Amino acid sequence: QVQLVESGGGLVQAGGSLRLSCAASGRTFSSYATGWFRQAPGKEREFLAGIGGSGGASLYANSVKGRFTISRDNAKNAVNLQMNSLKPEDTAVYYCAADRNFIPTSRRSAYDYWGQGTQVTVSS
Numbered sequence: 001q002v003q004l005v006e007s008g009g010g011l012v013q014a015g016g017s018l019r020l021s022c023a024a025s026g027r028t029f030s031s032y033a034t035g036w037f038r039q040a041p042g043k044e045r046e047f048l049a050g051i052g053g054s055g056g057a058s059l060y061a062n063s064v065k066g067r068f069t070i071s072r073d074n075a076k077n078a079v080n081l082q083m084n085s086l087k088p089e090d091t092a093v094y095y096c097a098a099d100r101n102f103i104p105t106s107r108r109s110a111y112d113y114w115g116q117g118t119q120v121t122v123s124s
């Protein structure tokens with residue numbers, strides 16, 4: 001069992017940056033791939049970035065590639081999402097999720113555990 005808690009969301013102006021953090025419980029967290037998703041009002045939850053259990057593999061959605069960076073610190077049971085050059089269309093609730101598989105995937109259905117989400121609002 002893994003529990004995830006996101007933090008770091010807030011209000012930022014367009015062009016600004018935010019760093020989201022996901023704190024995980026569970027002794028075997030380093031064996032889980034972890035992903036970040038977001039969901040805007042009226043839209044489906046979309047994949048943003050994923051990272052493998054060891055941190056050696058990562059993948060990104062085209063919409064955030066070059067602007068967002070995912071990283072993890074297994075000693076602290078944490079996964080972070082650094083978001084730069086934010087745009088108003090990045091406004092959404094951001095979720096952290098963990099997948100029992102070691103390799104990251106963009107498939108939402110593969111993720112077994114989810115956090116409650118943190119709101120990110122980007123003003124123009």
